[in-house]
Amino acid sequence: MSHLKYFDGSDLGARFGNMCHYSQAVVLPSGIVKLSGQGGWDPSTGSLSPPEAKEGDDAESKGEKQFLDVTTQISNALNSIETVLRAAGCTNGWSDVYQIRSYHTNLDSDAFFTMVAKIKEKCGADHRPIWTAVGVDKLGLEGMKVEVEVEAMLPTKEGK
Template sequence: MRSSGEERQSVNPPSTQAMYDQLHFSQATRVGDLIWVSGQVGIDLADMKPARGMEAQARLAFDNVKTVLRAADASLADIVELTTFHTDLRGDIEEFVRVKDEYIRDRYPSWTAVGVTQLARPEFLVEIRVVAVAGSGDR
């Protein structure tokens, strides 16, 4: 028997509602304290346009992760696993790491970086997905 705290919840910040309605996926799913965040890209949710360059896209992607985690009552400090997908892994990794280290400053999560040939749109350079445990960053 499960407690009510373990029920599956879809997490969709208001700024992502159009994406949910059109593409039929949640930005995150929460079960108890575990949160799985869907891949976030370097797109401005206000105008749905991707930023130019790795640094700008990485910042927007991390900002989008932060927005989704906040809607799930969690924070960047609660990330326990980070998976990133890069269209130019070797060429962009150093720039990406600099941005990542601005958002995740200590108690670094497990991280897997994967080079891919393409993402959902040709302009996308990186996609970030995370798993978080709500409240674990405070412990």
């Protein structure tokens, strides 16, 4: 569809896109920007595991894989969203977002209120996009605890 414009926010986004045959964002002719789900992977490595497990860590000694905690994954996902938004032309970043959908493998009160706090931090107290939070059994990659997708509107020429 040649009238649609597709974007990746970073080299990492392009790498994931090539690996899984998708784009990070699409801009519709109406100016609506839709982002694919952004996970909580490390923005420099693409990994969901901490850089190095500490010696003697119980999980490591039992041979269990370790993954980034939910707070880190939420922060990483929201930062990735900002990168993709800006690449797609949303120069106001989170201020251009009108809808958020978040998917959580463990939607307990800690994850929920961490998400609330991080969204408020990104959007500011006066900008409140609509939001749906969904608990799911599993996400696309092993170790993913959260995936977030947003919809935004390109700013007008007046910058609003």
